[in-house]
Structure formats: C-alpha cells, structure tokens
Amino acid sequence: MVKIEIDEDACVGCGSCVDDCPNDVYEMDEEKNKTKVVKEDDCMACLSCHEICPAEAMEHKNIHVAKRLYIDRKVSGILKKII
Amino acid sequence: MEYQIEREEKEVLGDFKPELIPDACGGGIDDYEEALHVLMKFVGSMSSALEQVSGRGANAIVYQAGKRMGHEAGKMVEKTDDLEKAMQELSEILGVEFFFDMWKPTNQTEYTIEKGNETVVKLIFRDCVVRQTLRRTGLPQKGPLCYLLYGYTVGAVEEVMGIKGKLDIDHVGPNACLKTLTIKWGGK
Ligand code: SF4
Ligand code: SF4
Numbered sequence: 001m002v003k004i005e006i007d008e009d010a011c012v013g014c015g016s017c018v019d020d021c022p023n024d025v026y027e028m029d030e031e032k033n034k035t036k037v038v039k040e041d042d043c044m045a046c047l048s049c050h051e052i053c054p055a056e057a058m059e060h061k062n063i064h065v066a067k068r069l070y071i072d073r074k075v076s077g078i079l080k081k082i083i
Numbered sequence: 084m085e086y087q088i089e090r091e092e093k094e095v096l097g098d099f100k101p102e103l104i105p106d107a108c109g110g111g112i113d114d115y116e117e118a119l120h121v122l123m124k125f126v127g128s129m130s131s132a133l134e135q136v137s138g139r140g141a142n143a144i145v146y147q148a149g150k151r152m153g154h155e156a157g158k159m160v161e162k163t164d165d166l167e168k169a170m171q172e173l174s175e176i177l178g179v180e181f182f183f184d185m186w187k188p189t190n191q192t193e194y195t196i197e198k199g200n201e202t203v204v205k206l207i208f209r210d211c212v213v214r215q216t217l218r219r220t221g222l223p224q225k226g227p228l229c230y231l232l233y234g235y236t237v238g239a240v241e242e243v244m245g246i247k248g249k250l251d252i253d254h255v256g257p258n259a260c261l262k263t264l265t266i267k268w269g270g271k
Binding site: 041045050067068069 | 119123186188189207210211212216219253254256257258259260261
C-alpha cells in the first residue's frame with residue numbers, strides 16, 4: 001500500500017498537486033491552506049505531483065521506484081560536490 | 084611523426100580468434116552505461132527530428148513499425164483469448180524493462196470493463212526504456228517514441244489474442260504512465 005506524507009511546513013498551498021493528480025488523491029484543506037491526502041489508495045505512484053510541487057513537500061512510501069537509467073552518474077557526482 | 088589521438092582511457096589490447104559462440108562482451112558497467120546513454124541520445128534525437136520533419140505523421144509511421152514488431156514478438160508465445168493470460172504473456176514479451184501491471188481505481192471491482200463488444204483494461208507502465216530515453220534527451224513524454232511502444236504493445240496483444248486493439252494514454256509521470264487498452268472482440 002502506498003503511503004503519502006505531506007510536509008505541512010514546506011507546503012505553500014498552491015494547489016498544483018490537487019489540479020495535477022489524475023486520481024484526485026489530494027484536496028485543499030481550506031482552513032489550513034495546505035493540501036491534504038484524501039484518496040491514498042487510488043495513488044498509482046506516477047509521481048507527477050513530485051514534479052509539479054514547487055516545495056518538494058510530499059513523500060511517497062512503499063512504491064515501485066522506476067529505474068532512472070537516464071541519470072548520468074558522472075554529472076550527478078560533480079553536481080553533488082558543488083551543491 | 085605519426086599523429087596520435089590522445090585519450091584518458093587506456094586502449095584494450097589482446098589476442099582474438101574467430102569465435103562461433105561469443106562468451107564475453109568485454110567492458111565493465113561504466114562502458115555499458117556510456118553506451119546506453121549514447122544510444123538514448125541518438126534515439127531521442129532521431130525521434131525529435133522525425134517529428135520536426137514529418138509532424139504528427141511521424142507518430143503514425145512509428146506506430147505501424149512498433150505494431151509490426153509486436154506481431155512478430157507475439158508469434159513466439161501461446162495464443163489465448165483469456166485476457167489475464169494474455170497480459171501475463173505480454174509481460175514476458177515486453178520484459179522487465181517495460182514492467183507493467185493492470186490497474187484500477189479502488190471503487191472499481193474488476194480490472195476489466197465490458198462495453199458492448201469491447202473490453203477495456205488500464206495498464207500502468209512502471210519501468211519504461213522509452214521514458215528513460217525521453218528524459219535523457221530532455222523531451223516530453225509523448226511523440227514518436229511513445230508511439231513505438233504503443234504499437235508494440237497493441238501488435239503483441241493482437242497477435243496473442245487474435246483481436247483488434249487500441250492503446251490510449253491517460254496520464255504520464257516520471258515514475259509511471261497509465262494507459263487504456265481497448266480490445267475489440269470479433270476478429271481483425
Ligand atoms: S503519484 Fe500520481 S497518482 Fe499518486 S498522488 Fe501523485 S499525481 Fe496522484
Ligand atoms: S503542490 Fe506542493 S506546495 Fe502546492 S499544495 Fe501541493 S504539496 Fe503544497
């Protein structure tokens with residue numbers, strides 16, 4: 001089962017994840033002006049919400065992590081030293 | 084003096100005889116990684132150039148090429164009209180680099196939905212070399228390369244089940260893409 005955790009301190013309440021998720025996993029909590037997870041079981045772990053969130057506020061646990069063969073380890077190694 | 088190209092890597096020198104069945108590829112993991120990345124860049128550039136020159140027609144051409152490949156691959160496995168068995172066989176044809184599952188929202192009881200003479204099933208592609216290639220080249224997750232995989236999938240299912248099929252894209256993400264496979268019963 002997928003488990004989604006939202007870092008409420010990081011979330012800026014932009015609602016992008018609510019608009020982007022095709023399975024309506026998120027809803028806006030109008031009082032807090034933060035996103036909230038309402039249909040966790042319908043998450044298919046596409047992670048497009050991760051790409052759209054400006055605050056990197058969510059974490060998906062217990063998912064199939066797709067291979068990332070496109071990563072150039074040499075370049076990543078250099079970047080890690082700089083950043 | 085003869086001119087020599089300078090390289091950081093040392094050239095591998097050794098003896099070599101003609102061989103019937105090669106038993107070693109040579110090279111280490113870094114060589115494979117580099118080769119994969121070069122291939123990804125080549126294929127990605129080819130795909131975007133194809134789209135620039137032929138527009139949306141490129142998708143149709145590549146879809147047909149993929150379909151032909153799928154039909155060829157589908158000939159290697161047992162024929163069946165059982166969708167679940169066909170999906171099992173499709174996963175063997177596509178292999179681990181195109182790791183997919185059937186998917187349904189929680190409020191739906193079965194994976195399949197019957198609509199007249201059509202059966203619809205959602206497939207979630209979790210690992211996909213096409214996605215990797217597009218990301219490596221900085222291209223969006225659409226266009227000719229995706230159509231190659233659609234064609235391949237449809238061709239294989241058509242061959243295995245002896246039906247007419249169609250694949251539509253529902254949603255793409257960096258970690259998985261959701262597609263709808265529609266099977267039209269009643270032969271080709
Ligand atoms: S991973 Fe995909 S399905 Fe899951 S919450 Fe994010 S956008 Fe929705
Ligand atoms: S996209 Fe990120 S910052 Fe925006 S509402 Fe969703 S979790 Fe919060």
